[in-house]
Amino acid sequence: MARESLSAICRSRGNSANSLSMNLRHAGAIVLLGWYLLMPPIAMEGDKAKVDGSVPLSQWSHGDRVYQTESECEEENAKLRAIAESHKNWIGPSGSVAAANDRYALLTNQRCVASDDPRLKGK
Secondary structure, eight states, X not given: OOOOOHHHHHHHXXXXXXXXXXXXXXXXXXXXXXXXXXXXXXXXXXXXXXXXTTSOGGGSEEOSOOBSSHHHHHHHHHHHHHHXXXXXXXXXXXXXXXXXXXXXXXXXXXXXXXXXXXXXSOO
């Protein structure tokens, strides 16, 4: 059985060797893409935490975890939102509602964003 060269295989499939190497480079770029679960900054108004929607995404924080897919990130986000919803009226050991409000505001306003999203770059 004769061995075919990469160029011959590509030509027989209607591709060029250059397009195959280009596709491999794109596949490498896709692997590097990840998803962040971003937490917005909050501002306190009395004992209530309020999400500051005017702050650009580049100033939101994220943990060390990078999710492989958007659906994996959204699944984690949904779990955290469910926890926040079930504990939204929780009062801390000190009797302060502020800490619970902070966590609730953060967990219900998180957002999944692709690691290559241009909004993550500071101006």
